[in-house]
Amino acid sequence: MKVSLFTTCLGELFYVDVLKDTTEVLERLGCEVDVPEGQICCGQPSYNSGYKKESIGPAKHMIETFENADYIVSPSGSCTSMFREYPKIFADEPEWAERAKRIAEKTYEFTSFIVNVLGVEDVGAEFHARVTLHTSCHMTRLLGERDSHYRLLSHVKGLELVKLPNNYDCCGFGGTFSVKMTPISEQMVDEKIRHIEETKAEVLVGADASCLMNIGGRMRRLGKPVKVMHIAQILNSHQEEEAAHHANESRKSTVL
Structure with a gap:
């Protein structure tokens, strides 16, 4: 099973060891893990502060970055929930809304993916x-x-x-x-x-x-x-x- 790791800003800056442990656990469970290049902030800080327009650019970039992933896994419930918000952000843009929906449906928080997808x-x-x-x-x-x-x-x-x-x-x-x-x-x-x-x-x-x-x-x-x-x-x-x-x-x- 192929998994794309959504590293998150805090992960890359302060919790690199957590990203390593996440990857090693997934690989031990039989997953092939890749880390898509070009990841940036998912737009959550601005979105949660009420700046929806400022969140659109980062959100579109992340959709393009992860669009070809089979599964997207993140060691953060917070950032995972932002990917799940993307369809709402693009509700008035049918093309992007459909792409956002596909992203949201294949994005999982780390523990949820292990239990509910891998069945472990x-x-x-x-x-x-x-x-x-x-x-x-x-x-x-x-x-x-x-x-x-x-x-x-x-x-x-x-x-x-x-x-x-x-x-x-x-x-x-x-x-x-x-x-x-x-x-x-x-x-x-x-x-x-x-x-x-x-x-x-x-x-x-x-x-x-x-x-x-x-x-x-x-x-x-x-x-x-x-x-x-x-x-x-x-x-x-x-x-x-x-x-x-x-x-x-x-x-x-x-x-x-």
């Missing part, structure tokens, strides 16, 4: 830690995907999954919202962090880099010890890698 729930991962999961707003409310990430994590050997209280609450990022409404955003992410601490989890997992960047950044500023990881990193983990990581951390501690 156990990817053979092993990760020994107490983990809680943040479910992003775009993933659950716009894509309607509420259980694929839970189903995948439930099969990870050694992983203890603890439900996050009020997991349906927004983390306060919301793209430009966190910039325009910073004081409110800060209160929202602080509340999210309090709930994370209630679980006593060692690791916070999510499927949207934007949420993880927001929550992780705030936790670092507050000096919280919880590790933040994308679900692709968990699903690409194995016992040997974890043992090597812990051994390396022990050596660092000894040297220091």
Whole structure:
């Protein structure tokens, strides 16, 4: 099965390791993964801020870039949901609306693609830690995907999954919202962090880099010890890698 990877802006700039893990998991499951050249921003920041006209150019470019893909997969529910919005953007342009519809129909968020298209729930991962999961707003409310990430994590050997209280609450990022409404955003992410601490989890997992960047950044500023990881990193983990990581951390501690 051929898959074209939609890398996203945050992926290319800050989460290259997540893109690598996403690719390796898909390849291990039998997919042939390519990364189309010419990818740019999907237009979501301007579109969500009410600038529809400014979103049309990037949207058309991305449709042209991915038009020949069999399947489009992204490790971001937020950016995936933007591709699903394209038919609405071009509702008054019949030719582009049809092309946008074809793009939207073959675009999937990473975990949803594994469970609902490949029909896989156990990817053979092993990760020994107490983990809680943040479910992003775009993933659950716009894509309607509420259980694929839970189903995948439930099969990870050694992983203890603890439900996050009020997991349906927004983390306060919301793209430009966190910039325009910073004081409110800060209160929202602080509340999210309090709930994370209630679980006593060692690791916070999510499927949207934007949420993880927001929550992780705030936790670092507050000096919280919880590790933040994308679900692709968990699903690409194995016992040997974890043992090597812990051994390396022990050596660092000894040297220091």
